[in-house]
Amino acid sequence: MTNSTRFAPSLTLIALAVAALCSGPSAIAAEPEVDVANADVPELVTVQVTSTKTRSSMSLGGAEIQKVIPGVNPLKAIAALPGVSFQTADPWGNNEQNLSLFVHGFNGQQLGYTMDGVPLGDQQYGNYNGLAPQRALTSENVSRVVLATGAGDLGTASTSNLGGAIETYSRDPAKERNVNLQQTMGSHSATRTFLRFDTGTFGDNNGLFFSMLHHEAKAWDFNGRQSNDQANLKFVHASDAGKLTMYANWSDKTEPNEDSTGYGPGIPVSPYTRPFLYPDFKAALAYLDSKGAPPIGVGTNFQNYYSDAQRTDKLAYVKYEAFLSDALTWSNQAYYHHNDGAGVVAGPINQAGLPALFSAYFPGVADKKPVFGNSGYATRTTEYKINRNGWISKLRWDAGDHQVEGGIWFEHNRSSAYRRWYALDVNNPGTPYERPTNPLITQYGSFIDNKVVQLHLQDEWKLRPDLALQAGFKSSLQYADGQFPVQQLAATLTGGSLALPVGEIDTKKWFLPQLGLRWDMSTTDQVFANVQQNMRQFVTYGGGGNSPWSLGSQAAFDLFKNTAKPETSITYEAGLRDKRTLNLGPLTAFEGQAGLYHVDFSNRQLAISTNTIITSFAGGTTILANVGSVKTNGVDLAGTFRFGPNFSFYNALSYNRSEYQDNYDTVTGTTKTPVLTAGKVVPNTPEWMNKFAATLNMGDVEMQVTGDYVGKRFATYTNDQSVAGYVLFGLNVSGKVPFASSYVKNLTWNVNVTNLANRQGVLQPVVGAAALNYAVYPIPPRMGFITLKADI
Secondary structure, eight states: OOOOOOOOHHHHHHHHHHHHHSSOOOOOOOOOOOOTTTOOOOTTOSSOOOOOOSSOOEEEEHHHHHHHOTTOOHHHHGGGSTTEEEEOSSTTSOOOTTOEEEETTEEGGGSEEEETTEEOTTOOSSOSSOOOHHHHSOGGGEEEEEEEESOOOTTOOOSOOSSEEEEEEEOOOOSSOEEEEEEEEETTTEEEEEEEEEOOSBTTTEEEEEEEEEEEEEOSSSSOEEEEEEEEEEEEEEOSSEEEEEEEEEEEEEEEOOBOEEESTTOSOOOSOBOOOTTOHHHHHHHSOTTSOOOGGGTTOOOOSEEEEEEEEEEEEEEEEEEOSSSEEEEEEEEEEEEEEEEEEEEESSSTTHHHHHHHHSTTOSOOTTTTTSSSEEEEEEEEEEEEEEEEEEEEEEETTEEEEEEEEEEEEEEEEEEEEEEOBTTBOOOTTSOOOSOSEEEEEEEEEEEEEEEEEEEEEEEETTEEEEEEEEEEEEEEEEEEEEOOOGGGSSTTOOSOOOEEEEEEEEEEEEEEEEEEOSSSEEEEEEEEEEEEOOOOOSSSSSOGGGSSSHHHHHHHHHHOOOEEEEEEEEEEEEEEEEEETTEEEEEEEEEEEEEEEESOEEEEEOOSSOTTSOTTOEEEEEOOOEEEEEEEEEEEEEETTTEEEEEEEEEEEEEEOOOEEEEETTEEEEEOOTTOBOTTOOSEEEEEEEEEEETTEEEEEEEEEEOOEESBTTSOOEEOOEEEEEEEEEEEOOOOOSSOEEEEEEEEEESTTOOOSEEEEOTTBOSSOEEEEEOOOOEEEEEEEEEO
């Protein structure tokens, strides 16, 4: 793996200090709340500095998001913001199986996500309570993405926003009739076609848009195909009495997964990438021995035939904002989400623990190869279903010096996860793009009924025109009941268990407080400070991961239910926002935000092997337990320097240190082994990151060069393995086509290049890998794309 050079962080600190010190203070009045859904987006607004929040809040507009690459996942776009680390295998950021997102030391499953206020769940790869933002809303229809690092709004509809919230907003229908067509072509047979029709205003102030998307691209390291078909529809009716919004989304997506590559003394071969053998079935047959085992010399880095993720989502909401008076607004939003998905892997039948598993289901059958179609491979699926419906109600009252808001969020979610095994017939191997049928084994099937209630109440009090105090709290209640309609065979369970766990767990936290302060020091400077407590509810998933219903026995579940506490955090943050014009030679303007934060993260949950707590457990039984706390300290500095109307330079520097405070024990048999994590850094959380975007406007042509530095990251909890940092560069060049027509308007082109220097190295380690041996995903190679856009 190649080492990468570092940015000099001191240059950013000096530049920010000079910009802040070279202009004088003056007085500022508090600004009204920004309409983040439809606010006009200036030329380069990477940091929203007009926020009236009492906490760190930054945003990216839709135009800036599309500069990364047309159709990019909004979560990848916000990697340009300070404190955000995002990696995935494809240039759009669409691959969810190996997606890695960290914000201020919290991983992606410890953040909250919404789209137009609708909760999107915690973004786990195994679906159980939501969907990815790009599956809820086509990227080209995104108006803005807002990142609250550390403390989201009290009314954010999420049970997982322990470390902050990411809110995505859709564009409203255009006021003028228009047809927008975009076509992208590029590396690895990529093609993306987007069509949007806006009716313009019609009838009694109505507007509607409808869009369609078709996206295809091959994986960069093997002949796998990523595909997505999606449709969005949005209707808006506005009147003096209120605003009615109706939205519907349909998304059908199939994408190849990527296998990580193992490294370490116990692994004989570690290739840069670990591609699948599909579609060369002849080579796949020759790869295995007569018993269906991969070559011994490759160890754990054997090649599967294929793996993919299949997701079909239907999402809809109706929202009405009633203007009851000039001072009183009542908003009600009802939503529905249905998901049908599967994770599919076709791999050798004779590896890891599969022979023992298959022997339990086919006792007395020595040769399992004929059972699974004589190919030596079996197809494993985890098949998901989600049925969610919910209601969000908020009442806002502008009572002079007080702005009071109260609300309730209710959601009822019924989710299931079934693990099944299918034959991979030597004469009819199938493809990753179709759902297998007629399972040989249904290993288990879970069903979890989950009800969530969240209440909030807050008051923003203007103590004087330049000083505001915000105080409030939220309540988070969860009532979950998990069952297993299909039980796993007792012979396949550990610790002497006879069945997978079932039962109810109710968790209620009535008082999660928040206190914030905003002081307008001048017309250009604003100070904010905030402290807030958050909680992450227990994961309600019956198919794996850190969920009580994914434990291997009823005893482990009961122990968790009686002793475990939800993860909680208290976030302290303070900062300065600045936006001003300057007269420093070529430097004409500056806008930015500097922030300090400290987080006390308590009751961290981890699946560990132990038998020290309950004597009926056999050695090595996995339990889910609280293993201590984490303390985090960090600094974010981000700003845009404008050099006249034609050139701007954005830079975001961040420092984060997240340390475990406690050790924990694992037990194998009668041997207790301490895991020395106290004082260790949370893996995959770089201490230093730096991002920049240099934008040059040359009339009809604009060029933007971006850079992303991510520092060294540890690959294990005990910090005995690490991966080097990297620097990746990107290029975006766009322009107008000199074309005159009464039918075609705004004909433009975009050229995007990712990994401009074609660097190699480690993109991300697999967090939680065992000591000494660890696994990584590699940096994808340079790729190029061209996009044509036109309005009709």
